[in-house]
Amino acid sequence: MYWLSRHRLQLLTVLVMVTGTVLCAVAAGHYAWRRALGTESAQVQRQLQLYGQGLQQRIDRxxxxxxxxxxxxxxxxxxxxxxxxxxxxxxxxxxxxxxxxxxxxxxxxxxxxxxxxxxxxxxxxxxxxxxxxxxxxxxxxxxxxxxxxxxxxxxxxxxxxxxxxxxxxxxxxxxxxxxxxxxxLSALEQEWLNSPDVVLTSDNHDVVFLANRDAWRYRLLRPLGAEERNEMRAARQYADRSLQPLRVRTEDVLADGGRMVRLLDPPLPQAMLWQTLALPDEDWSLHLLHDASAATSAGRGAAVAGAAAWLALGFLVLFVQQRRRLSKHRQRSRRELETLLKQHAQELRTAQDGLLEAATDADVGLSRSLEHLPQGVVVIDKEQRLVAWNSRYLELFRFPAGLVRVGRPIEELFRFNARRGLLGPGPIDEAIERRLTHLRSGRPHMRESEKDDGTVLEIRGNPLPDGGFVTSYADITSYKNAARELRSLADALEHRVAERTQDLDEARREAEQANRYKTRFVASAVHDLLQPLNAARMFVSVLRGKLSDPAQQQTSDHIDAALAAQDAILNSLLDISRLESGSLQVRVRAFALSPLLETLAREFGIAAQSRGLQLDWVDTHAVVVSDEALLRRILQNFLSNALRYTPRGRVLIGCRRTGDQLRIEVHDQGPGIPESLQGEIFEEFRRLNDGVEQERGAGLGLAIVERIGRLLGHRISLRSTLGKGSVFAVSVALGRADEVIAPPAAPVIATEPSDDSPLRQCRVWSIDDDPHVCAATRALLERWGCHVELADGPQGALEIASALNVPQLLLLDVRMGQWHGPDLYEALCTLWQARPPVILVTAERDDALKAHAAENGWGFLLKPVRPPALRALMTQLLLRHRG
CATH class of the missing domain: 3.30.450.20 (PAS domain)
Structure with a gap:
């Protein structure tokens, strides 16, 4: 009872604070929750109306x-x-x-x-x-x-x-x-998937038939009567679908008709706000279930704020009362302190007298206040006489007994140490005077000193306010030894780092040299492989001209297609080699994108029709900044893959603007690419197994695309959905129309030579170090009516060349053993005393060589040679030379 009576006021204060806090929290939380719930309900109704308009518009269409x-x-x-x-x-x-x-x-x-x-x-x-x-x-x-x-x-x-x-x-x-x-209407469900809410549509029997979540579809919002079940069974409206009831418990009803419900089956962990919109035209109802946890959070926040406001008000009242009590306590305490001060003043005077007596006694011995220090310490007065020291100071310098005492001049200790060689080399008097002058100056100092036994001391000196000086001596021998070891270790590590750096530089040089060897090897290997391939395609062209049976011509076409596929693989390998070695030249400029898309759509549209597919393209007025030829290669690979992996449906190529970039996209309706394989398909020789079997590529197209994109700074992207298709895209910088430079006119492609064609009876020389290529070229040219005077290697050409047998046209390989094509041409022109038109036929994709041929007005063709291209270029050069 005594305790209760004593603490009654404190208990009453705590009770008022707790009760007020709870009431404020409940009232503020409930009000904020209701207000936030009303706002969310209005927003849900607007969203529901948008969904209803979308559904009605789809039906009205x-x-x-x-x-x-x-x-x-x-x-x-x-x-x-x-x-x-x-x-x-x-x-x-x-x-x-x-x-x-x-x-x-x-x-x-x-x-x-x-x-x-x-x-x-x-x-x-x-x-x-x-x-x-x-x-x-x-x-x-x-x-x-x-x-x-x-x-x-x-x-x-x-x-x-x-x-x-x-x-x-x-x-x-x-x-x-x-x-x-x-x-x-399943497309609507797909659109609703983007909503975090649950969207449902029910019929006049309250059966949910549209939902953006599978577990909610074909659910009963209310029990069906026998007549309704018979009606639905007779119409076979939902066939054999099992109609399960939707178990829901209503917890609250809002003023606008919305409900706060708790879903039991299918279960949802949180309470949901349920709003319904009637669709009278179709006799349907559209429902939307929204997560109302945001309103609950707002209510909790308001409850915390209300409780905090009440507590703040209570603490303010308590603070004011406490200040008043403290003011009274201060006045009482001031009176008590005055009395205590008088008592302490008397005690301090008594203690001071005792301290003076203790200081007098300390003059004849060590200073106990310095004994706890790990350094040796010595204190002198303004007359440079000893005042105090500790035992560590005596241990460091090993002074004899009786030498160190109060009042002895510090000069005598310096002189004793000097006789033992502790002050260093040189005259003793000068060393002592230098130290005494420093003590008289009253300046602080710090230095290191090493004794004969290897001990290293750190000496620090500081002046005292009354003119004296205190000096400390710390043994830092272990620290100095550790520093020397660390310095030695650092030197060793630095030496090892230098050695490793040298080894890494050597390894990098070896890797670069190996890469150059690899590039040259690939170029040489592709060149050697293209030689027989070139001859084979020429022989096939000659053979097809001699076949009359359609079945035999079809077989010839299959052979030519197989050789073309091999040609594409070799060219892809050569392109990858050039991209990795950095030898591929880039010509970036601004150009209109529409002609490129139109050309690609026309070229690949024929292939699409032959497969029963539809190729669509969307025109654009955009101007982009890129290398047109390399960008064409990227889009060709995209379209080729899209046609290869689309069994039926359509392929679409078009553009989207994203800021200062233009994303060119190719959409297909193929099987899609699993997410785990989307990164691997850009590697060499990686192919999926669900393309058209007879048209599967070598797996190099996307590897070339990835390297070209990296070279041009274009971002290559992919998004794919299994069972629906893929979208490959390349992002290109946008340009201005005034930056566009008109492209050169396309060369005229010659047709099959007629009787008055320049190729008839044209004297042609073909120089190549491969006998098969020479034989194939001779057969092809003679089929066109040319007179082939020579089809041989460099040595045979040099032996018969003279001013009497100058050809009208020369076909010249570039790499022929020790002979280089342009050098051989100059040597032959000296023997001919003339410069006939020449076509360089080579497997080397050298931009510098191509530019050199263009500067001199020469023709330039890459192996394997397509006969129509060779025929067109020969006709063009002959007509130009005659003109």
């Missing part, structure tokens, strides 16, 4: 289609007169074309008896043709009222969709059949 189709005379005729098989087929094709244009799911013509007469999916295994749909509500509604609407699962296709029907009237306005369109 096809709303007039059944009415238009019902006016088609062909459909009316097919219902009036049973169509023949040919007429039925034409009708199926017409519905199929209309379906492709309108992009619906299916179009079906149903007769008066409810049996489908024709359908757009006539060629599918799940064709509607011949099926009985008389039990479907959309059919019954159309015959009864002229039109019908119904959502359900297709009994033939098994795909859910929204059916819209329109009755077809004869001349007497009698309903003799129905045209039905089906649109799939």
């Amino acid at each position: 096809f709303g007039t289609l059944p009415q238009v189709m019902a006016l088609d005379p062909d459909l009316l005729h097919a219902l009036q007169v049973p169509p023949s098989p040919a007429e039925r087929q034409r009708l199926n094709l017409k519905l199929q074309r209309a379906n492709q244009v309108t992009r619906t799911s299916t179009l079906t013509l149903v007769g008066r008896d409810g049996v489908a007469v024709a359908a757009s999916n006539w060629d599918q295994p799940t064709s509607n043709v011949g099926e009985d749909y008389s039990y479907r509500p959309y059919y019954q509604q159309a015959l009864a009222h002229g039109r019908g609407r119904f959502y359900g699962i297709g009994m033939t296709t098994g795909v859910p969709g929204y059916f819209m029907s329109e009755a077809i009237l004869d001349a007497d306005s009698q309903r003799i059949g129905v045209i039905v369109i089906k649109i799939e």
Whole structure:
């Protein structure tokens, strides 16, 4: 009882503070939660209206289609007169074309008896043709009222969709059949996937048939009656789908009709805000479940703020009361302190007398206050006489007994140490005087001194306020030894680092040299491989001209295609070698992108049609800054892969602006690329296994794309979805239209030589160190009517060359053993005393050599040579030379 009476005021204060804090927290939290919940509910209603508009617009887009189709005379005729098989087929094709244009799911013509007469999916295994749909509500509604609407699962296709029907009237306005369109709304569910909320659509039976989460689809929002179940069973609306109930518990109802609910099945961990929007045109309801944890968080924050405000107010009141009490305590304490001070003053005078006596006694011995220090310490007064020291000072200098005492001049200790050699070399008097002068100056100092036994002392001196001096002596021998060892270790590490750096430089030089050897080896190997390939393609061209049997010509085409594929692989290897060695020259300039896209679309469009695919492209007015030839290589590889891995559907190439960049994209509808393989496909010889088997590449295209993109500074990107397709893209800098330089005119491609062609009876020399290439070139040129005077190596050409047999045209290889093509040409021109036109035919992709040929007006072709290109270039050079 005594304790309670004593602390009654404190307990009452704590009770008021706790009770007020709880009440303020609850009131503020509830108010803020309600306010935030109302704001979120209004936002959810707006979002729900947007979803409803999107759903209604998708349906309205096809709303007039059944009415238009019902006016088609062909459909009316097919219902009036049973169509023949040919007429039925034409009708199926017409519905199929209309379906492709309108992009619906299916179009079906149903007769008066409810049996489908024709359908757009006539060629599918799940064709509607011949099926009985008389039990479907959309059919019954159309015959009864002229039109019908119904959502359900297709009994033939098994795909859910929204059916819209329109009755077809004869001349007497009698309903003799129905045209039905089906649109799939699954795309809406895909769009709703981007929403963090749960979006549902239910029919007039409160069955959820659209949802952005699979677990919510085909759920019952309320129990169904027996009549409703019979109606749905007769219409087979949801086929064999199991309709599970949606278990939900309502916790609160808002003023605007929204509800706070707790989902039990399918379960959700948090309470949800449920809003519903009616769609009267379709007799549907659109629902949106929103996570209301933000409102709960706002309520918690407001509760904390309310509690903090109450506590702050309470503490302010307590603080004011405490200040008043403290003011009274100070006045009382001041009086008590005055009394204590008088007592302490007397005690201090008594203690001072004792200290004076103790100081007098200390003059004859060591200073106890300095004994705890690890350094040796000595104190002198302004007369340079000893005042105090510690035992460590005596140990360091090993003074004899009786030498160190109070009042002895410090000069005597200096002189004693000097006789032992502790003051260093030189005259003793000068060393002593130098130290005494420093002590008289009163300046602080620090230095190191090493004794004969290797001990290193750190000496620090500081003046005292009364003119004396205190000096400390610290033994730092171990520290100095460790520093010397660290310095030695650092020198050793520095030496090892220098050795390793030298080894790394040597390894880098060896790696660079090996890379140069590899590049030269690849170039030489590709050159040697292209020689027989060049000869083979020429022989095939000659052979095809002599074949009349179509089967044999087709075999010849297959051989040429195989050689072309081998040519592409070798060229890709050579391109990779040039990109890695840095020898590929880049010509970056501003140019209009539209002509490049149009050319690619035209070239690859033919290949797409041959595979049954559709290649679309989107025109652009953009100007980009890049190397046009290398950018073409990137897009060609993208398109080639897209056609190779798209079994059916379409391929699209187009552009998107992203800031100061233009992203050129190629979309396909292939099988997609797993995320685990998206990084590997840009490596050499990496291929996926789901392309067209007979057209699988070597796995070098994307490796070249990645290196070209890195060389040009273009970002290569990929996004892919399994089962839907992939998008390859390259980002290029945008340019200005005034920076565009017109490209040179394209050379004229010559046709097959006619009787008056410049190639007829043209005297041609072909110089190559490969006999097979010489033989193939001779056969090809003679087929074109040329007179081949020489088809041999460099030595044979030099032996017969003279002013009497100057050719009209020279085909010249570049690398021929010790001979270089341009050097051999100069030697032959000296023997001919003339300079006939020349075409350099080489496997070396050397930009400098190509530029040299252009400066001199020479032709330039890369091996393996395509006969049409060689024929065109020969015709062009002969016409130019004659002119």
